Amino acid sequence: MLEFSQSSAAPDAVDSACVVVGVFEDAMSPAAAAVDVAGGGVLARLKTSGDLTGKPGATLVLHGIPGVKAPRVVLVGLGRKSALDAHAFLRACNDAGNALKSLPVTDATAYLPEVDVSGHDANWRARTCALAIDHACFRYTATLKPANADAPRPAKLALAAGADVAQGIAQARAIARGVTFARELGCLPPNLCTPTHIAAQAKTIADEHAESVTLEVLERADMQKLGMGALLAVSSGSATPPKLIVLQYKGAGDEKPHALVGKGVTFDAGGLNIKPTGSMEEMKYDMCGAAGVLGAFLTAVEMKLPINLVCVVPSVENAVDGGSYRPSDVLHTHAGITVEVLNTDAEGRLILCDALAYTCKRFQPVALVDAATLTGACVVALGAHASGLFSADDALADALLAAGNATLDRAWRMPLWNDYRSQLESAFADIANIGGKSAGAVTAALFLSHFTEGTRWAHLDVAGTAWVPGRKGYATGRPVPLLAQWLMDCANM
Numbered sequence: 001m002l003e004f005s006q007s008s009a010a011p012d013a014v015d016s017a018c019v020v021v022g023v024f025e026d027a028m029s030p031a032a033a034a035v036d037v038a039g040g041g042v043l044a045r046l047k048t049s050g051d052l053t054g055k056p057g058a059t060l061v062l063h064g065i066p067g068v069k070a071p072r073v074v075l076v077g078l079g080r081k082s083a084l085d086a087h088a089f090l091r092a093c094n095d096a097g098n099a100l101k102s103l104p105v106t107d108a109t110a111y112l113p114e115v116d117v118s119g120h121d122a123n124w125r126a127r128t129c130a131l132a133i134d135h136a137c138f139r140y141t142a143t144l145k146p147a148n149a150d151a152p153r154p155a156k157l158a159l160a161a162g163a164d165v166a167q168g169i170a171q172a173r174a175i176a177r178g179v180t181f182a183r184e185l186g187c188l189p190p191n192l193c194t195p196t197h198i199a200a201q202a203k204t205i206a207d208e209h210a211e212s213v214t215l216e217v218l219e220r221a222d223m224q225k226l227g228m229g230a231l232l233a234v235s236s237g238s239a240t241p242p243k244l245i246v247l248q249y250k251g252a253g254d255e256k257p258h259a260l261v262g263k264g265v266t267f268d269a270g271g272l273n274i275k276p277t278g279s280m281e282e283m284k285y286d287m288c289g290a291a292g293v294l295g296a297f298l299t300a301v302e303m304k305l306p307i308n309l310v311c312v313v314p315s316v317e318n319a320v321d322g323g324s325y326r327p328s329d330v331l332h333t334h335a336g337i338t339v340e341v342l343n344t345d346a347e348g349r350l351i352l353c354d355a356l357a358y359t360c361k362r363f364q365p366v367a368l369v370d371a372a373t374l375t376g377a378c379v380v381a382l383g384a385h386a387s388g389l390f391s392a393d394d395a396l397a398d399a400l401l402a403a404g405n406a407t408l409d410r411a412w413r414m415p416l417w418n419d420y421r422s423q424l425e426s427a428f429a430d431i432a433n434i435g436g437k438s439a440g441a442v443t444a445a446l447f448l449s450h451f452t453e454g455t456r457w458a459h460l461d462v463a464g465t466a467w468v469p470g471r472k473g474y475a476t477g478r479p480v481p482l483l484a485q486w487l488m489d490c491a492n493m
Contacts, residue, residue, distance in 0.1 A: 001180040002134045004169045006126075007109050007158035012038035012068045016158065017105040019070040020096045022078040022112050023047075025054040031111030031160070032075070038067035043075070053077060056091055059099045070109070074099045078115065086128075089117045090408050093129045097136025104152045108133075113161035113168075122161040123168030128408070130159055130172035131481065135179065140187045140474060174302040175407075175484050179477035182288070182295030186467060186475025190267035190284045195243040195315035198264055198290060202245045202313070205294070209301050212251060218244035228354040229332040230339055234347040235316040237271060237324030244355065245313040247294075249301050251491075257308035258490055259365035260297060260483065261355050263348045263372035264290030264315030271318050271344025272326055286348070288466035288475055289372035290315060296483035305491040310363050314355040318347045330429045334358050335451050340429035348374050349447045350433060357451040367396055367456040369486070370448065371479055372463075377440030378414075379464035386412040387465045387479055390445035391458035400458055400486055407481035411460060420446055 011019050011031040021031040028036060028043065036043035042065055046052035052060055058077035065073055076096045079088055093112055100108050110133065113125035120128075137154045159165060185193060185201060199217045206215035220241055223232055228244070235242035245264075248257070265286040269275060275283065290313040297311040325331070329341045331350070335357035339350065352370060359368060371387075378388040387404070389411040391397040397413055404411040423435030423443050431450055435443025445459045465478045 001176045002137060002154060002157045004130050004173050005156070005158045006165055006169055007160045009109070009160070011035050011111050011160070014070060014109050016070045016107055016109040018072040018074060018100065018103060018108040019068070020074045020076060020100070020108055020110040020112060022076050022092060022115050023052060023054040024078045024081045027081050029078070029111070029115050031114060035065065035068055035073055039065040040067065055079060056088060057095060059095050061099065061103070072103065072105065076112065084115065084117060086117055086120060086408060089115070089125070090128060090132055093132035094136055097133035100133060100154050101137045105154060106152045107156035107158070108154060109158040109160060111160045113159050113165065122163040123165050126159045126161045126165035126168035127172040130157060130169065131176055131179070133157055134176045135477070138180065138183060138474065140184070142184065142188060143192070171303070174299045175481055177302055178295035178299035178480045178484060181298050182291040182477040182480050183475045185291040185294070186285055186288045188284070190317070193266050193284065193287065194240050195264065195266055195317065196241070198266065198287065198313060198315045199243045199245050202247055202294060205298055205301065206247060212249055213301055214248045216246040218246065226334055226358065227332060228334045228358070230350040231314050231316065231354040233325040233329065233331050234271070234318050234350050237321045238317040238319035240317040242316040245315060247297055247311040249297065249309040251304060251306050252308045255308050256366045257310045257363055258487065259310040259312065259359050259363055259368040260293035261312045261352065261359055261368065261370040262290035262293035263287070263352055263374065264313045265348060265351065266315060266317050268318045268345070268347065269320055271320060271347060272324050273343050273345040274320060275345065282467070282469060285467040285475060286373050287315065289370070289462060291475065292371045292462065292466065292477070292479050293483065295477060295480040296487065299480065299484040300487045303488070303493070305487055305493060307487065307491045309487065310359065310365060312355050312359045314351040316351055318344070333451070337431060337450060338429040340426040340432045342432050342434045346434045346444070348372050349444055352448055353451040356448060360452055360455045365455065368452065369400065369458045369460065369483065371460045371483070373466050374461045375441045375444050375463055378461040381414070381441060382412055382464055384464045386410045387482070388441050388461035389413045389458060390416045390461070392416050392449070393456045393458065396456050396458050399489060400482065403485035403489060404482040407485045409478050409481040411482060414445070415442055416445055416449065
């Protein structure tokens with residue numbers, strides 16, 4: 001991740017390898033105007049010639065402008081001044097990050113946060129800009145041969161906002177760490193990112209913050225004693241042992257904790273309902289819910305939020321062998337509810353149901369939010385732009401929606417009505433693990449709700465938002481920003 005700092009230097013005089021300024025279609029930002037004056041009207045001439053449009057998505061790199069100390073100036077289109085809302089601002093910051101990523105520079109100073117965005121203060125602008133540029137500059141390197149190892153790459157980013165934005169930068173630093181943690185974990189191949197590896201990564205968090213964080217890792221024998229038959233069934237076809245990872249952060253004395261639970265299926269072959277070719281190779285990302293809650297936990301710890309927080313990750317591999325669980329098996333769960341398996345590829349809800357019941361019973365949290373790449377149905381419903389949000393608690397749902405809007409890591413509330421419950425009825429168990437072809441995201445959430453009764457609970461289906469599909473797609477780190485903002489709001493920060 002990038003190293004963030006604040007700058008108050010003028011854009012024409014700042015000592016930086018690159019200066020990033022915004023240009024409107026119908027005006028210049030203050031920083032762009034300063035560069036134009038120092039450069040003897042260079043930007044005005046480019047506007048007149050049509051080389052500088054200021055349109056959204058347009059970027060232009062200028063070199064060696066006379067009167068400007070920085071050797072490079074990146075001009076980023078902001079669109080029409082009257083139309084610059086939060087989403088247009090985020091797009092411009094993403095464009096800036098993509099431009100910087102391609103340049104041979106180690107540092108840059110961005111003046112985009114000085115631009116007014118209706119309804120948002122300078123701290124928000126600085127935080128949003130820092131996170132967007134950091135996100136664009138992310139590079140996965142864990143399993144790649146070093147290429148151009150000596151080539152300069154962005155490492156430092158200064159933010160100029162025309163105001164004190166120390167708070168925004170501190171928040172950006174903590175959230176970026178959580179997002180980067182989640183992305184790096186999510187991008188790893190499944191032969192490396194096993195349940196054991198996720199537990200090891202949780203240990204790095206606990207070791208680094210030993211004064212406030214404790215870790216427990218429950219093994220197969222522990223889960224057998226607790227009657228976690230659903231979680232253990234999913235892991236039964238794999239030689240890789242399951243883990244139930246429990247992190248606790250103490251930031252508020254003896255108060256009841258908030259809780260995060262994340263689906264950690266490190267590879268999902270589908271079990272005996274095996275996935276077809278073309279649907280399996282991206283299933284290393286099926287642990288992105290776990291990566292997301294771990295990243296949000298790390299952010300909360302980094303910020304020393306005055307709350308108590310629990311993070312529980314059930315982690316397994318859903319593979320196939322002679323010991324695999326079968327369609328028509330009836331599983332006994334930690335909550336005492338029996339489940340008929342109608343599809344072994346609906347495994348995420350099976351590991352979550354035991355983890356959710358365990359979290360509710362042991363910790364009695366103030367509120368619990370789970371995140372999971374749970375259903376393709378949610379991708380069909382919402383695509384890649386919004387995570388599906390399910391909750392019977394209006395206040396909790398509203399708080400999560402507000403956190404998503406504040407961070408532009410948006411969610412959309414979906415129904416959790418009892419009308420759908422009949423789809424989960426079973427003649428042989430208390431509940432079936434799937435509800436048929438219709439409303440698959442809803443019935444999956446309703447399945448989970450059986451294991452959280454009596455607890456304020458919300459479910460985030462991040463199947464469409466946690467990674468970018470395709471051979472060159474990355475994990476996105478969502479929903480770390482949303483969850484981090486929710487936790488900050490819970491802490492009144």
